[in-house]
Amino acid sequence: MSRRVVITGIGVLAPGGAGAKSFWELLMSGRTATRRISFFDPAPFRSQIAAECDFDPAEAGLSRREIRRMDRAAQFAVVSARECAADSGIVFDDVDPARIGVTVGSAVGATTSLEREYLVLSDTGRNWLVDNDYASPHLFDYFVPSAMSAEVAWAVGAEGPVSVVSSGCTSGIDSVGYAYQVLQDGSADVMVAGASDAPISPIAVSCFDAIKATSPRNDDPEHASRPFDRTRDGFVLGEGAAMFVLEEYEHAKARGAHMYAEITGYATRANAYHMTGLKPDGREMAEAIRHALAESRLDPSEVDYVNAHGSGTKQNDRHETAAFKTTLGRHAYEVPVSSIKSMIGHSLGAIGSIEVAACALAIENGAVPPTANLHEKDPECDLDYVPLQAREHRVRSVLTVGSGFGGFQSAMVLRDPREGDR
Structure with a gap:
């Protein structure tokens, strides 16, 4: 084990x-x-x-x-x-x-x-x-x-x-x-x-x-x-x-340490497709999400918050929206999803860790960050992206994802450590 x-x-x-x-x-x-x-x-x-x-x-x-x-x-x-x-x-x-x-x-x-x-x-x-x-x-x-x-x-x-x-x-x-x-x-x-x-x-x-x-x-x-x-x-x-x-x-x-979150699943995949391009069906990101959830032994309906890559490019936002729908099913329309890049920009290799910090703090504080500047909904991006204002929300498990040039797609699941104790 x-x-x-x-x-x-x-x-x-x-x-x-x-x-x-x-x-x-x-x-x-x-x-x-x-x-x-x-x-x-x-x-x-x-x-x-x-x-x-x-x-x-x-x-x-x-x-x-x-x-x-x-x-x-x-x-x-x-x-x-x-x-x-x-x-x-x-x-x-x-x-x-x-x-x-x-x-x-x-x-x-x-x-x-x-x-x-x-x-x-x-x-x-x-x-x-x-x-x-x-x-x-x-x-x-x-x-x-x-x-x-x-x-x-x-x-x-x-x-x-x-x-x-x-x-x-x-x-x-x-x-x-x-x-x-x-x-x-x-x-x-x-x-x-x-x-x-x-x-x-x-x-x-x-x-x-x-x-x-x-x-x-x-x-x-x-x-x-x-x-x-x-x-x-x-x-x-x-x-x-x-x-x-x-x-x-x-x-x-x-040693009696305070535990912010437990990492319970992680997976990464490559699309072997294009240096910067993404397929609209989000298949490779969906594959990483599936494996991260499976390693966590977490049903998709148990995800309480999704921290999106959310770069703000047309193809990325459509790509990962499709991946969430593929992996989370009907629950994709019910779970809050947001992008902190709307507030702090895209720091390339650093942003994935900064987003992990946001996820751990979301579990710690029982709230999810908003997607700033989201005023006009794209019909192709039709999930709950927590527009403009943060939301109090019980967060026991979080899915965070990343997408990178070269075709890299990664996913990680974090959970409240007390859930594992139970």
């Missing part, structure tokens, strides 16, 4: 809310954190808006050496890891370091620092041959995503399984899913897991501009991210991180 896995600590750094408490307050208020890009002049770009984190690394507790050494995404991950560790109350010195692991998800790694360094080495692109004399001594760390998980491992003293998961926009859910599996099979007792991305840079913005995936609603950034709305026209780029302390149930119980 596989071991039970629970979340005992949460750390979040998101647009509009640094820390899990502020993050949850933002979601419950229905406020949006999307605005015109301030990190650089966005005027040359089709989409000039994003959901930026108001983040001061020194105020967040990072030393000058850490700030210089780490890319912004790594800084997010370490700050969030420290928060989740403190929140869990775990004393890592009391745990065998070989039984502590780390897994960090990221879609684009140190994009911000790599672009900055290229501009310096090439003299703002003037020189085809770059001058390595101007290179940062930490440039290698920016090239290898493993540096991010190494930083988190050093922060918590982990000497067990340490890895990076990079599966595009499902990286955040897949990172937590992998940590769940490591704990299940007994390779560790504690995992610090989550994801981080800081992609708001000219190169990332131009990439999404090229395929017209992001919203061009530059005159109204607060209302640009509108998943499931008839007038939606693309996602809004974001940034952020969420990290968790995951523990084997008996280990957490023995």
Whole structure:
């Protein structure tokens, strides 16, 4: 019998809310954190808006050496890891370091620092041959995503399984899913897991501009991210991180830890179809959902809330709506479904972990976040998407899903730990 896995600590750094408490307050208020890009002049770009984190690394507790050494995404991950560790109350010195692991998800790694360094080495692109004399001594760390998980491992003293998961926009859910599996099979007792991305840079913005995936609603950034709305026209780029302390149930119980949620099922699939395209029937996402529910031994009618990928692109919202109908049947029309990307944008690899945090907090607080900016219902998206306002709702089990470029489709089920005790 596989071991039970629970979340005992949460750390979040998101647009509009640094820390899990502020993050949850933002979601419950229905406020949006999307605005015109301030990190650089966005005027040359089709989409000039994003959901930026108001983040001061020194105020967040990072030393000058850490700030210089780490890319912004790594800084997010370490700050969030420290928060989740403190929140869990775990004393890592009391745990065998070989039984502590780390897994960090990221879609684009140190994009911000790599672009900055290229501009310096090439003299703002003037020189085809770059001058390595101007290179940062930490440039290698920016090239290898493993540096991010190494930083988190050093922060918590982990000497067990340490890895990076990079599966595009499902990286955040897949990172937590992998940590769940490591704990299940007994390779560790504690995992610090989550994801981080800081992609708001000219190169990332131009990439999404090229395929017209992001919203061009530059005159109204607060209302640009509108998943499931008839007038939606693309996602809004974001940034952020969420990290968790995951523990084997008996280990957490023995130390009297508070348990936010139990992870009871996880599955991931690929569609082997198209880099960015999705089939309208949602078959691959439905397959991931079926397996996650089966692993949870949960009947579809028992799902109390669905945290949608809800990117705000035409094809994604139709695709996952079809997947919910296929897997949940009639219950799909009764269960509340919402997308927090409407408020905090799409932080690529990080968003899956940030959404797991929202799900755990929904169980904890007995409420579900709204889908902001949903004013005009799309006839093809005809479920209960919790428009505009948060809703008090008993949440014992949550289904959260992710969809990523490359054809990745992932699903996870979280439950109230007390339900497992019964």
